[in-house]
Amino acid sequence: MAAAMKKNDAHKVTLERTLFQTLWATFAQPLLQTVLPHFLLGLVIYAPLNWTLYLKDAQKLPLHWLFPLFWVSSGCLAGLACVVAKWLLVGKKKEGEAVHIWSIGVFLDTTWQAFRTLVGSYFMEMTSGSIFFVLWMKLMGSEIELDQGAYVDSMGALLNPEMVEIERGDEGKVKFGKIxxxxxxxxxxxxxxxxxxxxxxxxxxxxxxxxxxxxxxxxx
Known part of the structure; x- marks a missing residue:
């Protein structure tokens, strides 16, 4: 009986944390969640920005005509970088999986969530409902067919992309009704x-x- 109680206590999840975890969560993690995502986004848009400035000088094109091209190209690269960061930092989560709240996995997940939020605000939210957004969701693990449209009003729905499964119902019809x-x-x-x-x-x-x-x- 005593051995069983010790075993249960060892697996009990609590909010207790070490001094190192407290210092990390108080000082390092907030900086990591703010500085690193913007640094990564800066690296991603560096090449498209240089390419845009090169076209401006080489082809003598007005800069304001090139900015839409820069925004779309850098946004697509940012979305791809978000996918890579997701699989490197977080990996694939399993349904029903439980991790300790102060584990390194949670810290890495929150860092990726900050980067995903930034990429969404920068470009990907604008593509909601298009094949680009569906492809982005699918690359991050969502179960959705490429020929299906998906409009997500809140990026919070993509906190765990692999847990999102969209099925086509009622033969793909949109039903209207009075209120x-x-x-x-x-x-x-x-x-x-x-x-x-x-x-x-x-x-x-x-x-x-x-x-x-x-x-x-x-x-x-």
Whole structure:
């Protein structure tokens, strides 16, 4: 019995951390998550920027005509660098996998998440719904076919790309439905009402809440 208790205690996950882990999380990790992603992005866009300036001087082209080409080319390279960083720093996660909160794996994951967020803001968010975004998701481990479109409103959905699986349902059709709000009904800020939802008189769909398809929000 005593041996079993010791074994269970050894595998118990706690929030305790060593002095080194505390110093790292307080000072080093924040710098790593801010400096390293911007440094990597700077390295990625260096070559396209030089190429753009070379075309400007060699072909005597106006710089403002070359900036869109620079942005697209550097954005694609940044997306590819994000994929490489994902597999080098994080690797493939398994469903149900558990790691210690202060482990090196979590530190590397948060560093990659910072770089992914930066790349998303720089370029990849703009491609959502296109084949470029689908290819980006697939290269990072998502199960999605290239002929499927995927619009992701929040980059938080790609925290763990390999856990994202998008299937084609209802033969790829988009179904529209009315949303009915009766007099005295209330829909809060950023609440989501799916097609067919009806908010009765006096009913309240609170802020940030979700009403599923054909749900009736009744008065209390």
């Amino acid at each position: 009915s709000i009766e007099e005295g009904g209330f829909v809060g800020s950023r609440a989501i009402a799916m097609p067919g939802v009806r908010v009765e008189s006096g009913g309240c769909l609170s802020a940030l809440s979700l009403a599923m398809k054909e749900e009736i929000v009744r008065s209390k």
